[in-house]
Each structure stands twice: as structure tokens, then as C-alpha cells.
Amino acid sequence: MKPLEAVNDFVIKFANVNGTGSASANHLFAKALFRMGLPVCPKNIFPSNIQGMPTWYEVRVSEEGYLGRRGGVDIMLSVNPQSMPSDIQEVEPGGYFIYDNTKPLDRHLVRDDVTTIGLPLTQICSDQYKEPQQRKLFKNVIYVGALAALLDIDFAVLTALVSDQFKGKEKLVLPNIHALELGHQYAQANFECPIGIRVTRSDKVGDKIMLDGNTALGLGALYGGASVVAWYPLTPSTSVIDSFERYAKRLRIDPGTGKKNYAIIQAEDELAAIGMVVGASWNGARSFTATSGPGISLMSEIIGLAYYAEVPTVVFDVQRAGPSTGMPTRTQQSDILSAAYASHGDTKQVLLFPSTPKECFDFGALSFDLAERLQTPVILMADLDLGMNDNMSEPLHWDDEREFDRGKVLNAQQLEDMTQFGRYLDVDGDGICYRTYPGTHPEKGAFVTRGTSRDEYAAYTEKGEEYEKCMLRLMAKWETIKEYVPGPEVFLASQKTDTAVLFFGTSEESSREAVDYLVEDGIYLNAMRVRAFPFDKEVEEFLHSHERVFVIEQNRDAQLRTLLMAEFELGPDKLKSVLCFDGTPISARNIRKQILQQIPGHNITPLRPEQAADDAGE
Amino acid sequence: MTYQVPKFRNPSLPRNALGYTKADYEGSISSLCAGCGHDSISACIIRACHELSIAPHKIAKLSGIGCSSKSPAYFLGKSHGFNSVHGRMPSVVTGAAMANRDLIYLGVSGDGDTASIGMGQFIHVIRRNLNMVYVVMNNGCYGLTKGQDSATADQGSASKKNDPNPFNGIDLPALALQSGATFVARSFSGDKEQLIPLIKAGMTHRGFALIDVVSPCVTFNNNETSTKNYDYVREHARAGGIVDFVPMRDEITTRYQPGSTYEVTLHDGSVVHLHKVAESLDPFDRMSAMAALDEHRRNEEILTGLIYMDMDSTELHEVLGTSQRPLNQLSAADLCPGDKVLHNINASLR
Numbered sequence A: 001m002k003p004l005e006a007v008n009d010f011v012i013k014f015a016n017v018n019g020t021g022s023a024s025a026n027h028l029f030a031k032a033l034f035r036m037g038l039p040v041c042p043k044n045i046f047p048s049n050i051q052g053m054p055t056w057y058e059v060r061v062s063e064e065g066y067l068g069r070r071g072g073v074d075i076m077l078s079v080n081p082q083s084m085p086s087d088i089q090e091v092e093p094g095g096y097f098i099y100d101n102t103k104p105l106d107r108h109l110v111r112d113d114v115t116t117i118g119l120p121l122t123q124i125c126s127d128q129y130k131e132p133q134q135r136k137l138f139k140n141v142i143y144v145g146a147l148a149a150l151l152d153i154d155f156a157v158l159t160a161l162v163s164d165q166f167k168g169k170e171k172l173v174l175p176n177i178h179a180l181e182l183g184h185q186y187a188q189a190n191f192e193c194p195i196g197i198r199v200t201r202s203d204k205v206g207d208k209i210m211l212d213g214n215t216a217l218g219l220g221a222l223y224g225g226a227s228v229v230a231w232y233p234l235t236p237s238t239s240v241i242d243s244f245e246r247y248a249k250r251l252r253i254d255p256g257t258g259k260k261n262y263a264i265i266q267a268e269d270e271l272a273a274i275g276m277v278v279g280a281s282w283n284g285a286r287s288f289t290a291t292s293g294p295g296i297s298l299m300s301e302i303i304g305l306a307y308y309a310e311v312p313t314v315v316f317d318v319q320r321a322g323p324s325t326g327m328p329t330r331t332q333q334s335d336i337l338s339a340a341y342a343s344h345g346d347t348k349q350v351l352l353f354p355s356t357p358k359e360c361f362d363f364g365a366l367s368f369d370l371a372e373r374l375q376t377p378v379i380l381m382a383d384l385d386l387g388m389n390d391n392m393s394e395p396l397h398w399d400d401e402r403e404f405d406r407g408k409v410l411n412a413q414q415l416e417d418m419t420q421f422g423r424y425l426d427v428d429g430d431g432i433c434y435r436t437y438p439g440t441h442p443e444k445g446a447f448v449t450r451g452t453s454r455d456e457y458a459a460y461t462e463k464g465e466e467y468e469k470c471m472l473r474l475m476a477k478w479e480t481i482k483e484y485v486p487g488p489e490v491f492l493a494s495q496k497t498d499t500a501v502l503f504f505g506t507s508e509e510s511s512r513e514a515v516d517y518l519v520e521d522g523i524y525l526n527a528m529r530v531r532a533f534p535f536d537k538e539v540e541e542f543l544h545s546h547e548r549v550f551v552i553e554q555n556r557d558a559q560l561r562t563l564l565m566a567e568f569e570l571g572p573d574k575l576k577s578v579l580c581f582d583g584t585p586i587s588a589r590n591i592r593k594q595i596l597q598q599i600p601g602h603n604i605t606p607l608r609p610e611q612a613a614d615d616a617g618e
Numbered sequence B: 001m002t003y004q005v006p007k008f009r010n011p012s013l014p015r016n017a018l019g020y021t022k023a024d025y026e027g028s029i030s031s032l033c034a035g036c037g038h039d040s041i042s043a044c045i046i047r048a049c050h051e052l053s054i055a056p057h058k059i060a061k062l063s064g065i066g067c068s069s070k071s072p073a074y075f076l077g078k079s080h081g082f083n084s085v086h087g088r089m090p091s092v093v094t095g096a097a098m099a100n101r102d103l104i105y106l107g108v109s110g111d112g113d114t115a116s117i118g119m120g121q122f123i124h125v126i127r128r129n130l131n132m133v134y135v136v137m138n139n140g141c142y143g144l145t146k147g148q149d150s151a152t153a154d155q156g157s158a159s160k161k162n163d164p165n166p167f168n169g170i171d172l173p174a175l176a177l178q179s180g181a182t183f184v185a186r187s188f189s190g191d192k193e194q195l196i197p198l199i200k201a202g203m204t205h206r207g208f209a210l211i212d213v214v215s216p217c218v219t220f221n222n223n224e225t226s227t228k229n230y231d232y233v234r235e236h237a238r239a240g241g242i243v244d245f246v247p248m249r250d251e252i253t254t255r256y257q258p259g260s261t262y263e264v265t266l267h268d269g270s271v272v273h274l275h276k277v278a279e280s281l282d283p284f285d286r287m288s289a290m291a292a293l294d295e296h297r298r299n300e301e302i303l304t305g306l307i308y309m310d311m312d313s314t315e316l317h318e319v320l321g322t323s324q325r326p327l328n329q330l331s332a333a334d335l336c337p338g339d340k341v342l343h344n345i346n347a348s349l350r
């Protein structure tokens, strides 16, 4: 079998043991390619464990700029004996298997269609270092050095990165560079470098940045003016708060007094966290919490209170694989229905679906404007893949002319000039009423906020007509909301077609890549990315103007499809599903395969869910 | 149906320092059962706020769910209120207090709302020493769901429809002390003389103030076999510390026996006169307060009055180091760092 050959276009996967410091070495590798001007897409596949379990790090390199998962592995670098048998199986025919050969590879693992490259990493480390900790950490840096030789990575880029990474801890720079050199020299001396797969400098990165969605969300909240933050630790949302706090400590200190222009409270649980957010928002501060599926379940009662009492509320849901504790460190888009209809009774919640870190920043900040303008919860639906992986992204930008939209809030003068204030009186006919903050006016504007039925003047009532009137006004408001939330993006095929795909969030990159692949199969697909719920007219028209629409999503139950069917009363014939729910991000090859299976003439086997699961791991 | 209390403007009604009459602190007409202890507590809150001369709109009143939690509608009609969900008032107040440190926060809860569904949040709001007054209208039962035993019902006590309660009753002041509360008091809805000054002192205290008020439920738990009926409570209540609250502005007139009276100056300059009745109690010593509670409980007595107060209490805003200016009054200029900073952040991510 001829070894694979590729320049600037391949997938490499690292197989490590959790807690050995591999993440930062692997990050160093990805960042070096990024600095060489190559679009990269690293994905960390880690266990729910602090030390000892297998962990993987997959890097997609694509000069063409495809940033989703492609599927398949061209180079596997495995230093974890535990996962080696399955790691080698994953390599594409013609691919490369790089491993720690201090202990020889089990003979029956050897594949003759794969090139094996042995690096005596453990051996080098025990020769070079005395401390067990050093042996463990530098092993990772050494293989990055070896990869530099094997793939022809610019060594100067790596050393510059190491210097940047250890700014302030200069003592660590030289030992790390030394470790890189050890690997580099070993590879150079023992193998023909570069191998068939290699990199060259490119200019496809431009002014892009690399960051994870959670950092961007924390920054978005900071720029959006959040001042009260309440949360309960929950993977994969925790680093949103870490990010907010890290930047707030620098950027939110009152210059005169040194006091904090923010408060962060680590609550006792998610019920308390959301209660605090509602209390703070009710009292006129911008406030948010970050959580994941289990937190959404716990928060639901109070999300319903905020919906009905019309209190602005911002929640960032970084989704993970459920149900229950599920696979807590794996990705999914499976809270769509529980968030869209969160809480008992007739409720509908505003959802935002960012798909890049830049959008996490933009939508993160926007959520506060929306929540206050619309006086309702806004749940931003990120996921682990977006939140915790370094993603290449457009740079962040803030328009300094922009003002916060604080919505309809009456000040003391406006109350003074008013004859009668009704908290739930639809004065403007858009379903959104005027509110007041506590303490505004000595005589006017006070009312009791409550989760019980009330009339337009906020007085308790059990009259059915009053209750109905309020519920119908909330539906009228729902129509208004459609004008405010971000609309969809449309990508038209180069030929007229009656078939389309529809996707959201982190399925975007792989979906668009799959659409490109399918052109080679003679299939032309229009594409739409929805960015918010409620869906607006444009989404409705898009669905109506196509015979068949594949809804691509990362959950078992086709939750977005269900939502579309419910909101637009569409039948099952029109909307078809493309699903991935094994906990890894959906790949382009997987999407292509599932679409081919469902297009008449290409494959007659109907899709069964088990099949989707099997294919997903591609 | 809720009615606004008719406003008679009687010029002869006494006015406080801000010119408000007591009627300015009233709310809508109560829908609770006639004779319910909760209404007496509401009346005390009205008087305490009036006498303290707090502008009504500078108070925010929050509650959970229950008959007790309905009462904020029946006092302080000029204050914003938040009748939240069952057991979650502490978190809602916490958020509100973080947003605006300049208001006075009055939380009202029931024994079900606090000692069962809301137990977690109750302990944690104490632990954080949030600057608020937390009034528990404690009737030993779930009034609103028709009289089931609550977790504060005494062991052996039987309500109108239930058998004697087989479980140990939770003593909220003891629990609060154990959890680090900086102001702990207990009173009885039938004892206005004791309750009003306690509410005033609690409102002036910097930090968390618990006032557990035994408040008989006349409909479900005022029968002879209950330990939370009016007669039983009257007979078994033993005052620990009696409080006489003297606001900053007023002259001190009451005089107690020397030796048993403490004069405590609060952070705003007002003075609390504390007259010690129970011999064993030192209300400035947590251990002593816990011991006194335990001792009275063992004697089947209900220790009331001020039980403990920490004069050096540090409330949550101080702990967190938040700005003196309320967070809800910060402008975009204070909150948003602008594009230039973002530019540098971008550069650090390449």
C-alpha cells in the first residue's frame, strides 16, 4: 500500500493518558501550524477523570479552510499503551502510526497498510531526566519536536511559541526547547524526513485568532455589561466563568477605589444560581449564569418564573452528552427541546445558536440586550466542542459607538409624568410592557413581581379572562421577538435545487464541507444555518420552498427537527434527519454518507439510528 | 381578588421623620384567615418601618410560596415586591442585593418554605451573611397546602388533622447560629412589644438577621395538642434578651437596671438597648447563645428575644469587595472595556 501523501491537508490524532500534561504539548503543535498560516481545527477528546484514563487530541489541518471534523485519521501518534490496539485500527489505509517504541509494538497489532514510526520516548526521557514529573511532561514535548522533523514544521515557530507560552516563567523556556530538539534530532537521524504528509508555510490564516468558545462567552458577558454572575461548577461550562473572572480582575476594577465593578457568586446549586440571576436582573443589573444540561433541568422552575413574570434572564448552556450525567466530557446538541420549552405550563424560550468563538462573543453580549429588550430568558446554546476546544475564529470586535439596549424601563421622571402605571399593560402593542426597578420613585411604579396569575396592573387575580389575556399577550410578544433575534444564514448551491440542508451551531463547518463533497456526487444542496429560536419568516419560507430538507444535528432524537415540525406544523416527509450522537463532533464524511443513504438512487437502505451511531465515529 | 386599602388622609395621624404616616407603609387587604398569626407579623413590620422612618420605596420585600409568603402583598404597598417560587427566596434576594446594595432587603418565608424545600438556600444565605432581614412566619405546618406537618413541628405535637409528629423538629435559630448567622432572634406573633424592636434592630444590623416568629395557624394548627397554638406559646415563651431599639435621632429614654443592660451602637449610629433576662445568656457569645437555646428547649420552653448578635459582622458586599456604587447604577463606560482592549486580546490569541 502506498503511504498517504499530502501537503497541508490531513488529520492527526494524539492518543495520551489524562493528567500527563499532553494537552499543552498538543496545543503547542496545533498553534505552531496556525502560526505557519495554516487553518487548523484541534479537538480535545477527554475523559471525565483527573488522571489516568485515555484522552485524545485530534487536529485537522486544511489549507482549504475546512474547520469541521473531516472523519478518519491519517496520522495517529499514540503514547498510551492502553488505547494502542484501537488507536492503530483507526488509521486510514496508507496512514502513519507513530508510537512510543520503548516497549515494542505487539506483533499482531501491526498493520501492513500503515507505516509505523517508533520513537523511544520513555527511553529518551529516562536517559535525560531524573525527576519522574519531568520524564512525564517532557515526553510530550519531545514528540512534538519529532513531529516538527517528520512533518517539516518550522522549528523557529515552535521555539518562538515556547518563549511566548512561558512569558514570566523564563526558567522553563530552555528546557522545553531542549526537549523539542531531542525529538527533532532523533527523528532526523532515524527517519527520512519529511514523511509523505507534511506542511509548508501558507497565508490562509489572515488576522484570525485561536480561542475557545467559553473564553469568548466570558468576554462577551464582560463586554455586554454583566455585573452579577452566579454559577455552580459544571463541565463543560465552568471555563466561561473562569474567563469572565480572569478578565474582570483586569478590566473591571474601579480605578479610584480599587473595588470590583462586578460580583461573582459560586452558588450552592443551579437552582440558587438562576435565582440569583433573576433577582439581580429584576433589580436592574445585567446578570448571567453558565451551565450545561443537568443545570438546565434544575433551573427550569425558575426559568419558567422569569418567563411568566417577564424578568430578563441570561443563561449560557454549554451542552454535553446526556441524558442524566451521560458522557459529561463529550459534546452534543441535546438540550434543544428542554431549553426551548423549559419549565412547566405553556412556555417558549428564546435560544441563540452561536457556531464560532466570534459568535460566542457577539451573541454573549447580545443576549443581555435581547433579554432586557424582550423581558424574557435568553438561553445561549453552545456545546462542549465549541466551548472547550481552541477554534480558529475571526478576531473579536466591539463597536465603541454601541450602546446597551436596556429595554423599556421607566425612570422617576417618566413615572412622575404618568397618570397610571401598569406593569403588564401592553401600551405599545408589541407585547412588551414597561417595567420599573425597585427604589425608583417614592410613590409610583411599585408592584409585586410574582409567578402567580395577575392582571395588567400586577395585582393577583384568578380570573380566567385575565390569565388568558396575559398568555395571549406573551404569544404576541413571541412574534415581536422574531424581529429581534439573529436571522438565519443562507448558502445557495451553484445549481437550482429542491433539496436543502439545515443546521445550527457547531455542525456548520462539517455540514458545509459535506455539501461541497456532495457536489462531486452530483447532488446540489441549498443550505441554511439557523441562529436563533423563535424561527423567523425566512426559515419558514426556506422550508416551504424545498421538497426535502436534511436537518443536521448532534443528538439522537432530532430535536431541532421536532422543534421545526412543531412550530411550522410540517409533516415528516419534508424534514429528514442527519444525526450524530456518539459524543464526538459530527464529521463531514459522516454527513455525506447519511445524506447519500437517504437520496433515492444513491442508496436505498433507510437510515436506522444504530447506523448513525456506528458511522459517527468516522 | 385584591383590593387597595382605602386611603384616608387624616391630618392628625402621626408622621415620622420623613413625613410618612403609618398608612404609607400598609399594603392591600389580607386574604389570610382571620386571626392568622402572619397578619400580626405584617402589622409589626408596618410599624417597625414607619417608626424607623425608612422611605418605603427603599425597601424591597421578597418571599417564597405559602400563606406566609403571600403577606408581603399586605404591607409596604409602595415597595417593590417579589413573590418568587417555593423555597428559593434566598437566592433571589442574594441576586437583588448584589445588584443594588443601597436598598433594604426584607425576606419573608414560612417554615415549610425555609426548613424543607428551601433549607439549602437558607443555610447558604446565612453563610454568606447577606445584608437582609429574614422573617420566618413559623406555624409548624404547611398552611397553604392545608395543614401537613412541617419540619419545625415539635416531636409529639399534633395538628388538627395529623397524628403526633414522630420526627424531631428543626430549631431554626439553633441552625442559624450553627451556620454562622450574625443576628438571631425569635419572637411570637402575639408579642408586638417584643417583635417590633427586633425587626428594627434586624433592619439596622449589617449582615444577615434571622427573626423566627412563632405564628399560629388558626385553621390547621391552633388546637390543644399542638405546641404552636397561641396558649401554649404564651405559656412557654421565655424572653432571653429584650431589645429596645433607639434610632440614631432619638433620645434614649428607657432605663434598665445597670448590670443587665447593654447599650449597642450600630454602624449607622442608632442604638440598641439590650436588656438581658435569661441569666445564662450572653447574646454576644455564640456558644452561650447555643447553650441557652438548648437548655430552654430541654425545659420545653421557647427562648425568645434577641438571642445572638455579632457587632463586627462583615456582610457579603464587604467580603467580595464590590464597588460602593450599586452595580445596577454602573454605566456602559464603567462596564465595557471597549475595542482597543479587545484589539490587544486578539493579538494575544494569535
Ligand SMILES: Cc1ncc(C[n+]2csc(CCOP(=O)(O)OP(=O)(O)O)c2C)c(N)n1
Pocket (backbone or CB within 6 Å): B065, B066, B067, B068, B069, B086, B109, B110, B111, B112, B113, B114, B137, B139, B141, B142, B143, B144, B145, B150
Ligand atoms: C415546587 C413546589 N412544590 C410544592 C408546592 C406546594 N406548596 C405551596 S405552599 C407549601 C408549603 C407552605 O408552607 P409554609 O412555607 O410553612 O407556609 P405557610 O402556608 O404555612 O405559611 C407547599 C408545599 C409549591 N408551591 N411548589
Ligand code: SF4
Pocket (backbone or CB within 6 Å): B031, B032, B033, B035, B036, B037, B038, B067, B068, B139, B143, B144, B216, B217, B218, B219, B220
Ligand atoms: S391556613 Fe393557617 S397559615 Fe394559612 S392563612 Fe389560614 S391561618 Fe394563616
Ligand SMILES: [Mg+2]
Pocket (backbone or CB within 6 Å): B066, B068, B110, B111, B112, B137, B138, B139, B140, B141, B142, B143, B150
Ligand atoms: Mg408554615
